[in-house]
Amino acid sequence: MSATGPDxxxxxxxxxxxxxxxxxxxxxxxxxxxAREAELHAFNxxxxxxxxxxxxxxxxxxxxxxxxxxxxxxxxxLKDNLCTRGVPTxxxxxxxxxxxxxxxxxxxxxxxxAGAVAVGKTNLDEFAMGSSTENSAFGxxxxxxxxxxxxxxxxxxxxxxxxxxxxxxxxGSDTGGSIRQPAALCGVVGVKPTYGxxxxxxxxxxxxxxxxIGPFATTVADAALVCEVIGGHDxxxxxxxxxxxxxxxxxxxxxxxxxxxxxxxxxMGEGISPDVAARVRSAAEALASAGAxxxxxxxxxxxxxxxxxxxxxPAEASSNLARYDGVRYGNRVDAPTAGEMMEATRTAGxxxxxxxxxxxxxxxxxxxxxxxxxxKALKVRTLIREDFDRAYASHDVLLSPTSPTTAFPxxxxxxxxxxxxxxxxxxxxxxxxxxxxxxxxxxxGDDGLPVGVQVLAPARGEVAMFRTAAxxxxxxx
Amino acid sequence: xxxxxxxxxxxxxxxxxxxxLATRTKLFSAAPNEFGGxxxxxxxxxxxxxxxxxxxxxxxxxxxxxxxxxxxNCTVQRSVFARKNxxxxxxxxxxxxxxxxxxxxxxxxxxxxxxxxxxxERAHLEExxxxxxxxxxxxxxxxxxxxxxxxxxxxVPLLExxxxxxxxxxxxxxxxxxxxxxxxxxxxxSDGKMEEGSLRVDCNVSVRERGxxxxxxxxxxxxxxxxxxxGRAIDYEAARxxxxxxxxxxxxxQTRHWNEDDGRTHTLRSKEEADxxxxxxxxxxxxxxxxxxWIERVRLALPPLPAARRHRLAETAGVPLEQTALIVERGxxxxxxxxxxxxxxxxxxxxxAEHNLSDERARALDPAAFAALVGMExxxxxxxxxxxxxxxxxxxxxxxxxAIAAARGYEAMDDAELEGLVDGLIAEHPEExxxxxxxxxxxxxxxxxxxxxATQGKADGKAVTAxxxxxxx
Numbered sequence: 001m002s003a004t005g006p007d008x009x010x011x012x013x014x015x016x017x018x019x020x021x022x023x024x025x026x027x028x029x030x031x032x033x034x035a036r037e038a039e040l041h042a043f044n045x046x047x048x049x050x051x052x053x054x055x056x057x058x059x060x061x062x063x064x065x066x067x068x069x070x071x072x073x074x075x076x077x078l079k080d081n082l083c084t085r086g087v088p089t090x091x092x093x094x095x096x097x098x099x100x101x102x103x104x105x106x107x108x109x110x111x112x113x114a115g116a117v118a119v120g121k122t123n124l125d126e127f128a129m130g131s132s133t134e135n136s137a138f139g140x141x142x143x144x145x146x147x148x149x150x151x152x153x154x155x156x157x158x159x160x161x162x163x164x165x166x167x168x169x170x171x172g173s174d175t176g177g178s179i180r181q182p183a184a185l186c187g188v189v190g191v192k193p194t195y196g197x198x199x200x201x202x203x204x205x206x207x208x209x210x211x212x213i214g215p216f217a218t219t220v221a222d223a224a225l226v227c228e229v230i231g232g233h234d235x236x237x238x239x240x241x242x243x244x245x246x247x248x249x250x251x252x253x254x255x256x257x258x259x260x261x262x263x264x265x266x267x268m269g270e271g272i273s274p275d276v277a278a279r280v281r282s283a284a285e286a287l288a289s290a291g292a293x294x295x296x297x298x299x300x301x302x303x304x305x306x307x308x309x310x311x312x313x314p315a316e317a318s319s320n321l322a323r324y325d326g327v328r329y330g331n332r333v334d335a336p337t338a339g340e341m342m343e344a345t346r347t348a349g350x351x352x353x354x355x356x357x358x359x360x361x362x363x364x365x366x367x368x369x370x371x372x373x374x375x376k377a378l379k380v381r382t383l384i385r386e387d388f389d390r391a392y393a394s395h396d397v398l399l400s401p402t403s404p405t406t407a408f409p410x411x412x413x414x415x416x417x418x419x420x421x422x423x424x425x426x427x428x429x430x431x432x433x434x435x436x437x438x439x440x441x442x443x444x445g446d447d448g449l450p451v452g453v454q455v456l457a458p459a460r461g462e463v464a465m466f467r468t469a470a471x472x473x474x475x476x477x
Numbered sequence: 478x479x480x481x482x483x484x485x486x487x488x489x490x491x492x493x494x495x496x497x498l499a500t501r502t503k504l505f506s507a508a509p510n511e512f513g514g515x516x517x518x519x520x521x522x523x524x525x526x527x528x529x530x531x532x533x534x535x536x537x538x539x540x541x542x543x544x545x546x547x548x549x550n551c552t553v554q555r556s557v558f559a560r561k562n563x564x565x566x567x568x569x570x571x572x573x574x575x576x577x578x579x580x581x582x583x584x585x586x587x588x589x590x591x592x593x594x595x596x597x598e599r600a601h602l603e604e605x606x607x608x609x610x611x612x613x614x615x616x617x618x619x620x621x622x623x624x625x626x627x628x629x630x631x632x633v634p635l636l637e638x639x640x641x642x643x644x645x646x647x648x649x650x651x652x653x654x655x656x657x658x659x660x661x662x663x664x665x666x667s668d669g670k671m672e673e674g675s676l677r678v679d680c681n682v683s684v685r686e687r688g689x690x691x692x693x694x695x696x697x698x699x700x701x702x703x704x705x706x707x708g709r710a711i712d713y714e715a716a717r718x719x720x721x722x723x724x725x726x727x728x729x730x731q732t733r734h735w736n737e738d739d740g741r742t743h744t745l746r747s748k749e750e751a752d753x754x755x756x757x758x759x760x761x762x763x764x765x766x767x768x769x770x771w772i773e774r775v776r777l778a779l780p781p782l783p784a785a786r787r788h789r790l791a792e793t794a795g796v797p798l799e800q801t802a803l804i805v806e807r808g809x810x811x812x813x814x815x816x817x818x819x820x821x822x823x824x825x826x827x828x829x830a831e832h833n834l835s836d837e838r839a840r841a842l843d844p845a846a847f848a849a850l851v852g853m854e855x856x857x858x859x860x861x862x863x864x865x866x867x868x869x870x871x872x873x874x875x876x877x878x879x880a881i882a883a884a885r886g887y888e889a890m891d892d893a894e895l896e897g898l899v900d901g902l903i904a905e906h907p908e909e910x911x912x913x914x915x916x917x918x919x920x921x922x923x924x925x926x927x928x929x930x931a932t933q934g935k936a937d938g939k940a941v942t943a944x945x946x947x948x949x950x
């Protein structure tokens with residue numbers, strides 16, 4: 001098991017009250033990183049110097065009687081697909097190795113403004129494409145609970161960093177489950193907010209209509225706090241919703257009395273490990289005994305989620321990743337002509353999984369195939385949204401496993417993309433619908449490894465989702 | 478290659494015009510939209526296509542697009558931005574954000590000065606690319622030693638205006654572009670400068686035998702940099718196609734490059750090997766659905782447009798529509814209307830505006846002074862020549878036409894004085910007078926010239942001619 005320190009709210013409270021310094025908090029976490037990072041490889045890049053400067057600034061503010069903000073002195077780790085000014089942002093790809101953005105992502109700016117201290121950039125599957133963090137060009141991250149196992153992915157570095165106590169908070173991005181699945185496998189809380197509630201400005205795009213940034217934390221309350229800090233309208237993102245993030249913290253203790261909870265039938269049978277399904281049932285019982293009305297509900301279209309996702313996400317990716325051509329930034333492989341230079345650069349710069357998805361997406365958008373593939377996938381997407389709408393007409397939140405299994409051994413699925421893709425079967429439909437969902441640690445499976453329960457909600461349904469998560473968290477105490 | 482037999486062949490022309498919109502910033506970012514500047518200075522993360530950058534639509538560009546759409550009698554509709562995917566070094570994201578299935582403006586028309594209506598299929602928003610300079614190897618990308626990319630222009634808002642194939646001659650095509658440019662300038666959407674590339678014309682040309690129901694295979698001509706080139710390129714391309722067909726060959730659909738130096742079009746690429754652009758809706762942008770009340774506000778704020786101004790002038794002055802084109806183009810229609818309203822003779826007013834007011838300062842002419850001048854001429858106090866001179870001075874310095882005429886000594890000649898002068902000349906030149914009496918019209922100028930010389934231009938040529946005729950007996 002991993003050892004984590006105090007949670008973010010406790011740290012911020014102590015720093016704001018002058019009981020602890022941000023510098024002291026930072027050194028404690030840097031110490032934990034020094035002890036275990038070589039073994040886990042959660043980070044692509046550490047920013048100790050900048051972190052020490054940021055911590056000193058927080059301490060100076062406190063000393064001057066100012067409030068550095070709700071995350072005062074809290075170390076955070078950032079997925080390495082979030083742009084950080086002057087700090088390498090690689091997406092774990094050779095093609096961007098060494099590239100430093102000239103600007104910060106909106107979420108990075110908002111975290112800093114709230115007093116958080118960024119400690120480094122975390123490992124991921126290249127361009128967030130994968131479910132194990134084994135697709136990183138810089139080597140895999142290992143699960144802090146069992147280093148022979150994967151941490152999940154694609155935000156495996158961010159999940160492992162929180163699970164290992166390297167930072168009480170981290171940010172990831174979730175296109176098809178890339179926050180929730182590694183959260184489940186690493187035994188931490190992971191949230192994918194409603195599409196549009198957190199700005200994507202400065203998030204290196206994978207599947208733009210699916211990508212959403214969210215937090216990893218050790219507690220539900222910490223995750224809520226991060227959502228409140230990073231969420232809300234941003235004029236720099238045209239898909240950003242014109243509203244603030246719903247206030248969560250005041251509702252965390254509201255309980256679930258009378259809340260209508262549906263367990264998704266399609267996600268409890270075939271393909272789901274029985275020990276994982278058992279934990280979900282146990283979570284449902286806990287909610288029922290806390291006063292919720294729990295029943296099974298069918299959301300038929302979710303069974304088509306995976307197929308639709310593997311057309312929509314690669315199609316968008318094939319276009320989003322076209323800009324990596326060696327002309328303006330990133331690595332370049334020289335060749336006699338511009339076209340050959342682009343080809344050589346992309347051949348050398350992208351890994352196999354990225355190439356596979358670019359090819360899939362290019363094919364799906366091709367003239368003559370668009371209607372059969374991309375067009376049809378968009379129709380499935382509508383069906384999934386409609387089926388969810390029907391379920392939410394009579395339920396406030398839904399429940400399912402986050403991942404079909406607990407953490408699997410490194411190398412177990414890396415040569416079999418289709419098996420790997422099945423890891424996200426429970427998480428993908430939410431992205432297609434644009435809804436929020438989160439993973440809450442709920443005990444362990446037969447192998448003693450963490451199991452996550454997924455709480456799903458309709459668009460802007462974060463309050464009910466967090467209330468449910470808080471009750472689940474409390475039921476384990 | 479020779480001119481084609483227009484009795485047998487019909488040329489069909491459709492134009493695609495790209496107009497750079499006169500916004501302060503680019504279509505999707507705050508980088509400046511300015512012509513020129515040191516290479517790669519009008520840039521920002523989005524212009525460079527940096528990872529993580531996102532487009533945010535420029536509202537002013539949308540307003541300008543709506544203005545143009547309304548001015549072209551289009552329906553302004555809900556529209557969607559799509560990505561057109563292709564790799565090119567001066568295309569920073571390797572896709573261009575454009576409008577594909579749902580453009581902002583559809584189904585309009587414009588009216589040429591001749592009164593001919595030309596259909597507009599669509600006018601959609603898109604972003605411009607950067608500029609490549611290929612160094613070595615004759616300036617073409619394939620043989621170049623290296624290429625330089627300037628992204629100052631990348632992301633500049635363009636309105637692509639796709640005309641229907643309603644044009645039949647190079648002259649009509651030129652008139653269409655002139656009219657379109659006048660509209661763009663009138664509504665403030667673009668500066669319309671072809672030489673700076675803010676107006677770029679691609680031209681689709683096909684030929685068919687007269688009476689044929691089907692259109693012929695078309696070729697698209699690029700790199701047309703002036704109105705003159707447009708006419709030349711069309712004439713060349715139509716003749717080339719007719720020659721092919723006449724020789725038993727067929728026209729291949731392709732994109733051709735106009736070469737100003739040799740006056741020919743050259744194969745650029747065949748459509749049969751064209752790229753698949755893999756269009757799909759851009760997930761970084763939302764549907765553009767302008768509020769109807771916004772569209773109405775834009776409509777109400779539109780200035781009077783060239784066609785309407787031509788009609789108004791023609792009706793008010795009672796002249797043919799064609800005669801108003803140049804006057805409206807020079808922006809002198811308001812002046813003419815005001816002068817006529819102040820009592821000036823309409824026909825004389827129009828003639829002066831068309832022939833004697835090419836000076837740009839003419840627009841500032843005082844309509845009352847202009848009307849007074851026309852009145853003096855029509856009333857016989859000034860000759861046509863004198864009126865022209867006074868008008869020129871009015872344009873240059875302003876003032877009162879009566880005072881200017883007096884200062885110049887332009888007093889109407891006494892009838893008796895003129896009669897004496899003419900009779901004297903007849904007596905002095907009996908041979909010439911005999912020829913005049915025999916009906917030799919050419920000799921009229923001899924006598925008029927003598928009178929003008931003697932009077933230092935004060936005499937009215939028409940009056941002299943009338944006097945000569947009356948003396949014939």
